[in-house]
Amino acid sequence: MRKPIAVFLLLLLLTPVAWSQDGFKDVQKQVVEFTLKNGLKFIVLPRHDAPVVSFHTYVDVGAVNESRGITGLAHIFEHLAFKGTTVIGTKDYRKEKIALEELDKVWTAWREEQDKGQRADSSKLSRLKAEFEKKQDACAKLVENNEFGQAIEQNGGVGLNATTGADATQYFFSLPSNKLELWFSLESSRFIDPVLRDFYKEKDVVMEERRLRTESNPQGKLIEEFLSVAFKAHPYKDPVVGHMSDLQGITKAEAAAFYKKNYVPSNMSIAVVGDVKVNEVKRLAETYFGRIPAAPKPEPVRTIEPPQNNERRVVLKEQSQRIFLMGFKKGSINSPDNATYGVISDILSSGRTSRMYRSLVRDKKLAIAAFGFSGFPGNKYPNMFLFFAVPAQGKTNEECQTAIEEEIEKLKKEFVSDEDLKAVKTRARANLIRSLSSNPGMAGQLNFYQIQTGNWRSLFSRLDDINAVNAEDVKRVANEVFVNTNRTIGMIEPVN
């Protein structure tokens, strides 16, 4: 009697759980969410395949939340968040605190003199510079360099990094699951008790990043110029990395104020995916993140980009081959047409059967790559549907533009076939299934949809939205969005 039961149980363990049409529902049932008293949201998806866990902290602050004079600050703060706390990254915080205050004073005096421009006293400038460098060296002696990152790497952390975009700042890495508490300890401390040490040096590092990605990179330059022309009121116009003079001028006080306002529990979401017990995560969340005082969610950006009534255009002459961009203003991720934007993007850009590949690459041989996609440079606020082409050798930007316009006209005049729509929907389902396989990928997606749409379930429900899109929606949205007066064109023309 007992044996068959044991065998049965064993079979139950070994027989794979069949993936039904309800597979997405099953995954959603496994997700547990809870909110701490201070308003901090946690989304947990336990998965026990391997003893690893991925963490993702999504802060609802990006370059859009900066103001004139402090562009680049969201990104600078992301760098500073790796510098440690009053008890991590320091040899003696009491001494360091005094040294840092002295350093700031000299820097402020130095900057005041610099602000005099032509009338600045050059001997005073060089004296202050020397004094600044001396004080900076004194501070450096009190720093335990990169202790924060070292603690993560030494404990087996992988994929350690952070990103800042127009909409958001994200911090992430993965750990062996027995080190769960390490993440809680480090991640909570860096947002409760950050010390903005190495501030001036880290600004130098960020300036190097700007030179790397923008100033010494023709395509980076194009994107910066393109956005500055496409938007005139909304902060999507400003580069995430910041303008060079702002990077030079930003003060530590400004960075501290930015942190204080935006790094509050109501403005953050945390996702944990992997080999964890939900109760354990809850307990540690209370213990470590419960310490953060509640604070109101910062005000949203209220600036609305006015309607665009004329085509805009920017042409860069660079030591580079041609690149073509064409962007049309459209609604945000929360627009009722969001799923239709996605469908149009798939029809135009997904794979070798996509319309842009077939026209520009395969048949007309004008480009080696051509896409159209939604959500540039962000998703949270009304943004752009961007067309992008890399002209083939000897082909021009204008030829690519004409070919793209032909595809746009087709979308505006003809209905998409049922067969094409069906293929889009099949691919959307397959892609969603594939995306579920990665712990860090899932953590990022759950947070993205939580913050951007107010509910992580949109990650799954958007599939229903896509399934509901019909040929008329596609035609209507194409006619509303792809209007020439609503577009901005950007291109690189070679200098020679």
Add this chain to the structure above:
Amino acid sequence: MKNHRIFVLILAFVVSSVSSVAQVKPKHYKQLQYPKMRELQIPDPTRFELSNGMVVYLLEDHNLPVINGSIMIKTGSRYEPGDKVGLASMTGQVMRTGGTTSKTGDEIDEMLERAGASVETFIGTSSGGANISVLREDIDLGLGVLADILRNPAFRDEKIELAKISTRSVISRRNDQVGAIVGREFTRLIYGANHPYARLTEYATVENITKQDMIDFHKKYYVPNSMIVAFWGDFKTEELKSKIEKIFSDWPRQEVAFASVPEPRMAAQRSVNFIKKDDVNQSQIGIGHLGGLLKDLESSQLNLADQAFGGAFASRLFKKVRSKEGLAYSVFSFWGESWDYPGVFRMGGSTKSKTTVEMVRSILQEFDDVVKSGVTDDELKFAKESFLNSYVFQFDTKGEIINRLMTLEFYGYPKDYTQKQQREVQAATKKSVNEAIAKRWNPDALTILVVGKDADFDEPMSALGNVGTIDITIPSPPEKIPDPTPETISKGKDILKKTLEAFGGAKVLQMKDMMQTSQNTMNTPMGEMSMEASMTWLAPNKVAQTMKTQMGEMSSAFDGEKGWMKTPMGTQDLPASQKEEAAKQIAINTYTVLRNIDNTDYALQYLKDDKVNDKSAQVVFIKHKPTSTTLRLFIDPQTSLVVKRVYRGRTMQGPADTEEMVSDYRDVGGVKVPHRMESFANGQKQSQSVMNSVKINSGVSEDVFKKP
């Protein structure tokens, strides 16, 4: 009453759980104690071999209704001929896009993409491969397409053309991004510019590739006994096994002869190299030397050393150069290892123009230090712990587990290689790591490369040593030379024979040696430079040169095999690229050509009538087949003397199409010798040379060519 008791129980539970929460206090990370890690359960994939030698790995994973696969095939760009660079990569691409004997590529695209599936093929440096991903229900579709592509590719012309357009466009764009330039050119410096692991696809090599080449390349290497196939995902092993057997078993086994690839060698000495890029304000830096193999004895030790030195956020270079000095956003070291050939060891990063030399020095200093003094206890502890603690991430997905096993078997590594690595890391000591560093990291063999705007540098590059300038101008597509006909060949010969007579006929054929001294003027980036020079030639192919410059005397010699150069800094062997260049220049020297009109190593043909300085000229095209060097001679039909030579030569900026104007012919011992030469490249005058004295058959000694 009953309810009340339950309520109390619940209350007690809630209270106790709340108080247990309250008891936990936040801890500093150093105070944390971790539970023991759960035992790592590494599933063992099923492995079997088909009768034709194809090896198959299968691993079930039922989390998601997806099946993935990957394939490795013994082939690679290292086996393609040097004049068809790009063949392997294009074959890998067109195998898929060009369709099969029964279906066009477009039909395959349609079938796969409507099912949200993908099958892609590619060929890299040392292996070929394929990836497949399908929803569970589409496995027959995916497997069918995969087998058809691997076995029956059709290489349709229109997709070959598409691949060529794409390849040529990529060539045209290869200097647009400064980061791409440093990566590519650094690799070429380490292996040698024309080595199979570094050579570039050029317009000329793309032109040479035909459909037949692709068919042959595929036929030669795509055999089942060269392949390993791995699938993981939502299938039943027995079912998939029989599907695979059914679809691949009748593919006959065939032996493949693999050509040997020259063994890359470590540089004998330090070199400093520069590439000019005037539109940037940040320099890209590469410093390093030849790397190693994953199976090297010291591999684990060197990976620890690299992690401590520059491979992590908390590494020495990152702390020193990024965090402490604020010099760079990107700074790193990468101990490069490959499976079956030496990788590239590269340190580097990027910094603003005005701290370029400072950053190079800073990296060199750190490297010298680590080689001299080794890593510290703390650094080693950090490197060991980060390896051992993150070890689990090498096994956290089924895809990783099965792909690793496949790769290990493919390159002939033991199955437990990763476990062995773990044991070696556990056992590593400061002594073992530092001994490995001392043995394998060599500050004297470093190649240094900087790409940037030198006008804005903090110090001239020469502060780092003798600077070699690399020209990255993309060679123009080859001019179409019409196919020779018997008429153009004989006309070409007739013209050259008349020219030989005009130069002195038998006297030219009897020349044993020649010595020239000249006054040379060169246009350099620093302005015009004038110097005395001498040149000695000994038949048939030995040449020696001496230049007297402000920096001192510089001489060099090449005897057809060996070569050397001597500068005030010392004497060294000529690098392979310079020997090759010398051999080419001798092969297309006017006298060499005239002495070899009937030699079958030379192909020649009359090209066309043209004009030089408004006077008509006949153009003869000459190709020296062994070195693939070409020359165009412009000959005055009146005098039969050469008035212009066009060839690919070296300039101050590197190789470029050079036009050499030749004039002022004088008689030396019965031989006509031009006394004035001016050369032009890229539309600019490069140099001129005016003879002071010329001697022929004065009895040159072999000693001139011996290394001093």
